[in-house]
Amino acid sequence: MGESDSAPTGLCGTDLIIDGWFHERGELWPGQAMSLKINKVLDHHRSKYQDVLVFESEKHGNVLVLDGVIQVTERDEFSYQEMIAHIPLFAHPDPKRVLVIGxxxxxxxxxxxxxxxxxxxxxxxxxxxxxxxxxxxxxxxxKGYDDPRVTVHVMDGAVFMEQNQNYFDVIITDSSDPIGPANVLFETPFYKAMHSALREGGIVCTQGECMWLHVDLIQPLVKSIGSIYTSVGYAYTTIPTYPSGQIGFIIGTKGRGECSTPSRNPTPEVQKELRYYTPELHKASFVLPAFARRAIFEDAV
Structure with missing residues (x-):
């Protein structure tokens, strides 16, 4: 995931290591924590923007933590990475240009x-x-960086989009939680910027927080961007090391309908490589529990 500032004030990654266990305690999920047993700390430093911790865990492989919040574990990352990428990409009939922010x-x-x-x-x-x-x-x-089609810009994604209007078929925002530097990624102006950078028929997919914890964040955002995008949907995936074991995606379209049904399917060869995404799961990910559907959409009209 992208930049973050979600740790309790004054705590860095190693402050959250007690008796050989890393304990994630974020202010966006009060009263609960996620703990992983550590084999060894591999890296800990302060970057220009945030506290960076990498450790080897006992059961989840290497783990990346930004400002005290788990971003990636090698054991379960595929469920998030596959769904945030393949939902918009397979919903689009022929994506040519793709932008990732974060x-x-x-x-x-x-x-x-x-x-x-x-x-x-x-x-x-x-x-x-x-x-x-x-x-x-x-x-x-x-290894995603090794693909020759990839171009890397170390810069603010909003500035880049302003410089590249009406250009991308799919924009994916892989952000962390809406506190500190990442909070602008959860505000209406950022969604307007993505809309302007999309070509007609384009799709945006952004990290959309947890339905169990954050409907108070999700609902007003969905409501506010509903007047900008042709359609707005919410899908989700399960991932054990994110708060409450679930995280969602806000999906908006420009000049086309909603994305709950794939326009294309993986080839048999690609499907064999995937560990989470299937066309059936694509459709199912938009089917929300009654409480979440009411809270996000029925109260948003």
Whole structure:
């Protein structure tokens, strides 16, 4: 995931290590925590923007933590990376140009690269430090950078989009939680900027927080961008090491209908490589529990 500032005030990654366990305690999920047993700390430093911690865990492989919040574990990252990438990409009939905002670990790039018809993949990551530690300690994700179609810009994604209007078929924002530097990614002006950078028929897919914890964040955002995008949907995936084991995606379209049914399916060869996404799961991910559907959509009209 992208830049973050979600740790309790004054805490860095190593402050959250107690008796050989890392304890994630974020202010967006009060009263609960996620703990992973550590084999060894691989890297801990302060980048220009955030506290960066990488450790080898006992059961989840290497783990990337930004400002005290788990971003990636090698054990379960595929469920997030595949769904945030393949829902919009397979919903689009013929995506050629794809922009990733955030996503410095490279996992989204890896998944986009499976689409042979994509001609141009651009990533805007604010923090070079995230890219560097991911290439060193998370090579199974960072191999996405090796694709020759990838161009890397270490800069603010909003500035880049302003410079590239009406250009991309799909924009994927792989952000962390809406506190600190990442909070602008959860505001209406950022969604307007994405809309302007989309070509007609384009799709945006953004990290959309947890339905169990954050409908108070999701609902007003969905309502506010409903007047900008032709359609707005919410899908979700399960992932054990994110708060409450679930995270959602806000999906908006420009000049086309909703995205709950794929326009294309993976080839048999690609499907064999995927560990989570299927066309059936694509459709099912938009089917929300009654409480979430009411809270996000029925109260948003």
């Amino acid at each position: 996503g410095g670990d490279g996992g989204v790039l890896r998944e986009i690269a499976r689409h042979s018809g994509v001609e141009e993949i651009v990533i805007c990551e604010l923090d070079q430090g995230v890219i560097d530690v991911s290439k060193k300690y998370l090579p199974s994700l960072a």
